[in-house]
Amino acid sequence: MPEMRFVIRWPDGASETCYSPSLVIKDFFRVGEAYPVEAFAASAREALTIASDRVAARYGFPCSRALGQLARIESVAARFRAQPDAHVFVQAFEE
Structure with missing residues (x-):
């Protein structure tokens, strides 16, 4: 299966490289776009579950690696959910 990585920037400015075992991530996110934290987490949940x-x-x-990545995203996203203007920025796709 074609695995990939996607680089995101959290609302606090921290960048993180995330893993997906499938290119399905590209169906949910676009490089250069910012997503509200809750919408990002929901889309990541759907995409990584499909993957x-x-x-x-x-x-x-x-x-298990995709499910671990999802758990990580859910955990970090939870810290920002109380901030209504918090967004996650998709910086890059790496295949």
């Missing part, structure tokens, strides 16, 4: 399900369909087990 993990694709791994499960092919190899017989879900992608």
Whole structure:
């Protein structure tokens, strides 16, 4: 499966490189766009679940790395949910 990384910038300015086992991320995010934290987390949840399900369909087990990445995104996003103007910026895709 074609794995990829996507680089994001959190509302506090911290950059993070995230992992996906599938290019499906490109269906949910665009480089150069900013997303409200809750919308970003919801889209990441959907995209990474689809990606993990694709791994499960092919190899017989879900992608633990994708699910771990999702847990990380959910955890960090929770810190910013109280800030209504907080956005996550998608900086790059790396294939």
